[in-house]
Amino acid sequence: MEKLIIKGRKSLKGEIVIAGAKNAALGILPACILSDEICRIENLPDIIDIKNYISILRCLGAEVTYTSDRCVEIDAQRIGCDDTSAANEEIRNMRASYYLIGALLGKCKYVNIPLPGGCDIGTRPIDQHIKGFRALGAEVSIENGKVKAKAKELKGATIFLDVVSVGATINIMLAAVKAKGITTIENAAKEPHVVDIANFLNLMGAQIKGAGTEVIRINGVETLRKCDYMVIPDQIVAGTYMLASAVTCGDVLVKNIIPKHMESLSAKLLEMGVSITEYDDAIRVVGTKSPKPANIKTAPYPGFPTDLQQPMAVLMCLAKGVSTINENVFESRFKYLDEIRKMGVEISVNGRTSLIIGNGKLSGCPLKATDLRAGAAMVLAGLAADGVTEITDLHHIDRGYEDMEGNLRALGADIKRITIEE
Ligand code: EPZ
Secondary structure (H helix, E strand, O other), rough: EEEEEOOOOOOOEEEOOOOOOOOHHHHHHHHHOOOOOOEEEOOOOOHHHHHHHHHHHHHHHOEEEEOOOOOEEEEEEOOOOOOOOHHHHHOOOHHHHHHHHHHHHHHHOOOEEEOOOOOOOOOOOOOHHHHHHHHOOOOOEEEOOEEEEEEOOOEEEEEOOOOOHHHHHHHHHHHHHOOOOOEEEEOOOOOOOHHHHHHHHHHHHOOOEOOOEEEEEEEOOOOOOOOEOOOOOOOHHHHHHHHHHHHHEEEEEEOOHHHHHHHHHHHHHHHOEEEEOOOEEEEEEEOOOOOOOOOOEEEOOOOOOOHHHHHHHHHHHHHEEEEEEOOOOOOOOHHHHHHHOOOOOOEEOOOOOEEEOOOOOOOOOEOHHHHHHHHHHHHHHHHHHHHHEEOOOEEEEEHHOOOOHHHHHOOOOEEEEEEEEO
């Protein structure tokens, strides 16, 4: 077993370059299944979720060649849809494996794979994905923990999503790009990675308009070609490092990002007294010794991202007074607060609302990462805390953060990873 050991209260200083977005790449990799030629994907983050997705594609029959640490060429022409059993275990363990349903249905008109797993942050149904596939003409059933979908032909349809869902929006796009006629997705998610995946599909020859707005129109095409594509920078990793600077009273330039994607976080940090300077593709974050309390309400983009709710809670712990969080996207994304409470902060949770009564400090202690962003929040808490913080269950963090401790050490943090006997 591995754990992180952090000696806190070192101000972070310097620059960090942000890699490609996990949640964009996790849609782009399965989208390659729809191409009849080889796709080259650049700026992939070097994280476990991406390695696992590539392993799934290989098990399904794709040829994937790494041309560098961050670039792969994918030839998915020989992927078959009849037997996915070699990849079933990995499919079951990953949330983004749900994109295989849309992509395989689009390619073969048949798919039979395990239901997706992922972070334990709520019930996470896929009813809206299924509603979309059915509207396109597929018969879909769930039996013995697997999703089975088949269609003679997929035909364009109008689909109104009951909830704004990133996964359903992307999955329906994947199934619809090669369907006959026009598909309209209404109440679509507008996240940057929805736009990135639409841009990737369009570069392959798809005809998708309106990605980034609440109405997406897809005119089905027969074939998709090869293309070279560079994944956008990771908005959530960028936000995590912005908050790392804020909670350590640091001075960090977060580079290779799209500042527009960070607006809800930047605005909140300014409100809390943190200094933010925007450049074309970077943001400088200078922390304050006495951050002000604040209230956040998570919401689909361009609202405050649920994925930054947990790292933001750490800054709230350091602000003297009462801060509130309304978590409007996932119903159980507060489990990590039981861990943070151990650091000496008064926190109450009532349904989707939590109150954090900050007293200006955190005290180091052993913590267990409970999911991906919770793990990142605990690292930030350790950086800000008095004394030593030890964090276990690092596999959650490694799913989505590339060499987090190496990056933080380069910014001046006292953090190391050690292996311990089970
Ligand atoms: C994606 O999850 C991300 N995962 C999540 O990132 C992110 O938190 C989330 O979008 C919101 O931005 C990937 O991209 C792989 P949703 P997803 O469908 O697609 C409900 C991270 O830390 N819903 O937008 O699962 C759902 O329960 C992770 O990187 C339905 O009711 O999220 C939730 O309340 C964690 N029925 C809300 O919609 C459905 O069919 C939004 O979920 C689908 C969703």
